[in-house]
Amino acid sequence: xxxxxxxxxxxxxxxxxxxxxxxxxxxxxxxxxxxxxxxxxxxxxxxxxxxxxxxxxxxxxxxxxxxxxxxxxxxxxxxxxxxxxxxxxxxxxxxxxxxxxxxxxxxxxxxxxxxxxxxxxxxxxxxxxxxxxxxxxxxxxxxxxxxxxxxxxxxxxxxxxxxxxxxxxxxxxxxxxxxxx
Amino acid sequence: xxxxxxxxxxxxxxxxxxxxxxxxxxxxxxxxxxxxxxxxxxxxxxxxxxxxxxxxxxxxxxxxxxxxxxxxxxxxxxxxxxxxxxxxxxxxxxxxxxxxxxxxxxxxxxxxxxxxxxxxxxxxxxxxxxxxxxxxxxxxxxxxxxxxxxxxxxxxxxxxxxxxxxxxxxxxxxxxxxxxxxxxxxxxxxxxxxxxxxxxxxxxxxxxxxxxxxxxxxxxxxxxxxxxxxxxxxxxxxxxxxxxxxxxxxxxxxxxxxxxxxxxxxxxxxxxxxxxxxxxxxxxxxxxxxxxxxxxxxxxxxxxxxxxxxxxxxxxxxxxxxxxxxxxxxxxxxxxxxxxxxxxxxxxxxxxxxxxxxxxxxxxxxxxxxxxxxxxxxxxxxxxxxxxxxxxxxxxxxxxxxxxxxxxxxxxxxxxxxxxxxxxxxxxxxxxxxxxxxxxxxxxxxxxxxxxxxxxxxxxxxxxxxxxxxxxxxxxxxxxxxxxxxxxxxxxxxxxxxxxxxxxxxxxxx
Numbered sequence: 001x002x003x004x005x006x007x008x009x010x011x012x013x014x015x016x017x018x019x020x021x022x023x024x025x026x027x028x029x030x031x032x033x034x035x036x037x038x039x040x041x042x043x044x045x046x047x048x049x050x051x052x053x054x055x056x057x058x059x060x061x062x063x064x065x066x067x068x069x070x071x072x073x074x075x076x077x078x079x080x081x082x083x084x085x086x087x088x089x090x091x092x093x094x095x096x097x098x099x100x101x102x103x104x105x106x107x108x109x110x111x112x113x114x115x116x117x118x119x120x121x122x123x124x125x126x127x128x129x130x131x132x133x134x135x136x137x138x139x140x141x142x143x144x145x146x147x148x149x150x151x152x153x154x155x156x157x158x159x160x161x162x163x164x165x166x167x168x169x170x171x172x173x174x175x176x177x178x179x180x181x
Numbered sequence: 182x183x184x185x186x187x188x189x190x191x192x193x194x195x196x197x198x199x200x201x202x203x204x205x206x207x208x209x210x211x212x213x214x215x216x217x218x219x220x221x222x223x224x225x226x227x228x229x230x231x232x233x234x235x236x237x238x239x240x241x242x243x244x245x246x247x248x249x250x251x252x253x254x255x256x257x258x259x260x261x262x263x264x265x266x267x268x269x270x271x272x273x274x275x276x277x278x279x280x281x282x283x284x285x286x287x288x289x290x291x292x293x294x295x296x297x298x299x300x301x302x303x304x305x306x307x308x309x310x311x312x313x314x315x316x317x318x319x320x321x322x323x324x325x326x327x328x329x330x331x332x333x334x335x336x337x338x339x340x341x342x343x344x345x346x347x348x349x350x351x352x353x354x355x356x357x358x359x360x361x362x363x364x365x366x367x368x369x370x371x372x373x374x375x376x377x378x379x380x381x382x383x384x385x386x387x388x389x390x391x392x393x394x395x396x397x398x399x400x401x402x403x404x405x406x407x408x409x410x411x412x413x414x415x416x417x418x419x420x421x422x423x424x425x426x427x428x429x430x431x432x433x434x435x436x437x438x439x440x441x442x443x444x445x446x447x448x449x450x451x452x453x454x455x456x457x458x459x460x461x462x463x464x465x466x467x468x469x470x471x472x473x474x475x476x477x478x479x480x481x482x483x484x485x486x487x488x489x490x491x492x493x494x495x496x497x498x499x500x501x502x503x504x505x506x507x508x509x510x511x512x513x514x515x516x517x518x519x520x521x522x523x524x525x526x527x528x529x530x531x532x533x534x535x536x537x538x539x540x541x542x543x544x545x546x547x548x549x550x551x552x553x554x555x556x557x558x559x560x561x562x563x564x565x566x567x568x569x570x571x572x573x574x575x576x577x578x579x580x581x582x583x584x585x586x587x588x589x590x591x592x593x594x595x596x597x598x599x600x601x602x603x604x605x606x607x608x609x610x611x612x613x614x615x616x617x618x619x620x621x622x623x624x625x626x627x628x629x630x631x632x633x634x635x636x637x638x639x640x641x642x643x644x645x646x647x648x649x650x651x652x653x654x655x656x657x658x659x660x661x662x663x664x665x666x667x668x669x670x671x672x673x674x675x676x677x678x679x680x681x682x683x684x685x686x687x688x689x690x691x
Contacts, residue, residue, distance in 0.1 A: 173240025
């Protein structure tokens, strides 16, 4: 379910590892950064993602797809992060490692780039959306890549759900699978 | 030897020796397998993907991209600027393409003769093989009743502006308009490799191994080559067992990226291998109408504005740009649109009123295939300013066409979303810089990487398809094309593959 996300190419960026290393080092030097994100509740049944990574991704999904507007449903309760966990579990080990690191980096984005005292999942939905938008239009190629890859993946998963289709005027595939899976 | 399709994830096989091993089962590989088998050669085809036909093609984005496309739909250039769409299924790209049949223009063949020294690629020499390809594909022009509102809108705008346009031939027979061509046809209406060349090759005795990846070619200069295969699990996610195949003739037809990747990771071929890659990147644009369009039903891609393409550019052959209608299922369409949050939902709520086009811009040899230490492909691509300007020109042209057809607005899917509401706003397009990972470029027609050339000084393979520095290792897919063959490569690949495969068969006493 990588559907156009480009995660595989993202993971192969050599400097990806380097940049993340810098971010982590900064955190260690200033102290307390890890504590800033707080604890994350345990999530049963995850195959790959940590509870913190799951929380970051759920926070992103609910910001990208809030409830209301012309499509009443939002991502909250759809467990899109678990879909990513399932995808990631079937990827090679280095992809799993790098994409988990990308989520770690995104969590600390507001601290590193906006000098905020809150990590990503502790922001309000509208603040998270604005922060994520800043990644999509960033001067940093790597931040744009991370934004692009996660946006594509979550968009495919959200809009591939049959309960969304009536609000689009789409009546589903003529044949095949119309289930909610 | 009787023909068979064997899924190695379910039916493990031992090491074996065959006369000819074909890597890849798409337009090039299936055609070559058919030709070689019916000439009396013993042929084994190795394919990474599984076999998906009929109602196994569920019409669902996530599951189908996962199973029908290379790297689960996630293959992209190293900078993530261009998604590389490559089939990974029995039948290859034709199973998941838009079914367009656009033969190589005669002017392109002449360009290959004069600029690249490919004397044997004259329009006259290619003609019988092209005719055979069109017959295989049951090539036909869609009936007027099959032109849906999405294609009609593009055609209407072109007509209003007096622009040259066409309805492209396709390979569908008995199409009922499911609209999910890009994730496979559930009623098998595409008369492509999966339903023509592969059954014919099976009848003639070819064997097909599925869920197997060729990871290395050794002893490429010897009479008998050694190929290392890694079998995959049932979903194609993980490598499992190792298998050795020995073959006198090896035919690479795994796509322009994957064929070069295999040579590079094997250390086979000269310094041109991996160079001169063309991606022909396409950029989607969307238009919004008051009336319902419902582009998700019917043939997704039939109408094309051809006013701006040049088929006989002295430097490049096929050049300029085309505008072609396109459609997609909700997940994929949403993934290509830039807006998120409530504004994103607002855009998607008008899905049924959306029209869409792909801006197809033929490119020069701007790409390079490399491999990392594990043998994975890395595709580097540098888009020149001249090419970026053609995208800007194409956006403006498409917007004019849609406004002439009555569109309310035209959206350019850029990281900073650009919504045009009238022609007066077209100057805003000039500000688009196309920095990497800011626009959803797609590549469906990869070409080059092992360029055909009369001398190893100028290319990776001879005009007969023989990979330089090897004995009887041939490349019969789009890897050899020295410039863009066409706006749609299925028919040209089948044409060239058949021509070169017949020559191999004749030389090898088939």
